[in-house]
Amino acid sequence: MEKTYNNRAWLLVIPVFVIVAFSAIIPLMTVVNYSVQDIFGPGQRFFVGAEWYKETLRDPRLHGAFLRQIAFSLTILAIEVPLGIAIALALPTRGWGVSASLVLLALPLLIPWNVVGTIWQIFARADIGLGGRLLAELGVDYNYARDPIDAWITVVVMDVWHWTPLVVLLCYSGLRAIPPAFYQAAQVDGASSWAVFRYIQLPKLTGVLTIAVLLRFMDSFLIYTEPFVLTGGGPGNATTFLSQFLATAAVGRFDLGPAAAFSIIYFLFILLFSWLFYTAIMRIQTGER
């Protein structure tokens, strides 16, 4: 049934608008103000125009953090999405196993992010952690605190551990929404299990997969806490991603102007990605109806 057109519905939206505007618009305007000035202290500030933007856009450290961020986000997507689909297909569809699986899967998602960092910090240590110890027993020279590649692998494995269950849960609920008649028809036609996946399950998963990719891509773009606890962005800058870079500049060094300019650039990219994904999701949803 079609929704009715009624502009009085705005009255119901106003509380949300006010509270989110307080937390989003006022701070965002402030960041824009900071980004065009050199601020030394209260009352001591000078308008510098686009100077900080120029400096930030040409900062090789930022380029490094940006490339690492893209590489990280694409890596975890390439691992988590196929793995998530595979696990969702393997999950039981009836019986006690369903509830048990769902609960176990949800567990990592509910752990505070710094505790996720702590868990892996302990788990990957060669002296007291099972993971680090196993690798050492196997003769692998592994130390996430010293070797950049080891640190990278650890951060990726941690993220895969932490967030693949989200992709699994979404795909699983997508799979459950497929009517049994589809499978019966496929059985009558003698379709192979690959054909069932390719022509029945995958098309039905498009919607949830878009959401999974959206959430994983965007959230990995904001990742801060887990690497902060695990590696502190190091060794060197090996695991310094965008949020880490920004938080260090803003709170660590208190460089208001450059941090603000960087914030605006960061935010614009997030806005662009959000919009692309949102448009895609809306097209899929209206297309299916």
Place this chain on the structure above:
Amino acid sequence: MHPLEWMAWTWPTALFFLGIAAALIGMLAWELASPTVQRRGFLPISTTRGDRFFIGLLGSAFIHLAWIGVTDQSVWFALAVSLLWMATVMRFG
């Protein structure tokens, strides 16, 4: 100290936000006067007037970033390019 000192307002940024606010109010008035129709232009999706306005603004922001990042010319040129882009999207998007 002025209570709004922490926000560190400057005239250029204040004018910028007033401009955005005025544009939004203008869009609202336009919508009330003659409601928009979804249509398909050179953009790969069908858009309403508000969608095109948003695409225009976001595009303008990135035009500015690219300009500042690549050239040393005045930002006013970027503004001119943006206005051209904005007009194109609103009319033909």
Place this chain on the structure above:
Amino acid sequence: MRLRSLALIFYFILLMLPIYWLLLMSLQTTDQILGGFKFFPEQPTLANFARILTDYSWYSGYLNSLSYVALNTIISLSVALPAAYAFSRYRFIGDKHMFFWLLSNRMAPPAVFLLPFFNLYSTIGLFDTPIAVALAHCLFNVPLAVWILEGFMSSVPREIDEMAYIDGYSFPHFFVRIFMPLIRSGIGVTAFFCFMFSWVELLLARTLTSVNAKPIVVTMTRTVSAAGMDWGLLAAAGVLTIVPGAIVIWFVRNYIAKGFALGRV
């Protein structure tokens, strides 16, 4: 088929192993942890838990966290309920743009808001109070709540609203007495997600508090690094932060995917 089950069991073992390891660490003293490598605790001790639950500087962290998380959940739900109803039932000027704007706030990096939040809440005198953190977390929890609730509300047939209006119910009466009971499970799930995302967040909570309202996630990062690594205590604090979520998962297990999908599944 058998291969598939084996692979699944293997995955679940890998999934649970790091959590088991945290639990194992929490049941030992630091001397035992550093003393030798073992897979099962030889003399399990609850000393770490006892210390956290009796030392004010530790358990106050839990109380602070719980207070801002509860506050945030209440605020988010009470403003999101009417708005979600508006989005699910009506078209109005700017509705799609408003909805997108809300989503973009769910996606926005908290790091961008660090500086202005710090200055904003210092200026209005809320710095280092649970209210500041609760309001700051509204930035992503209110949009999330609107999205999830909109999904649940859209699955309630619109005929029910019309019947109620024909029967002469006023909007507030209909909404509270008839509509809210219908989406009970949706409200429960939304509350759970608000609770959860506020509970797991560190960056804003750390920036907006210093002494009086210090949340547990911050207590963990600060106290431990200052006093040298007390692995057992750290692990015990970690285990205690998992407990609240773990208890509630059971009740929302069938809706958890819907919550994560922003109500879109």
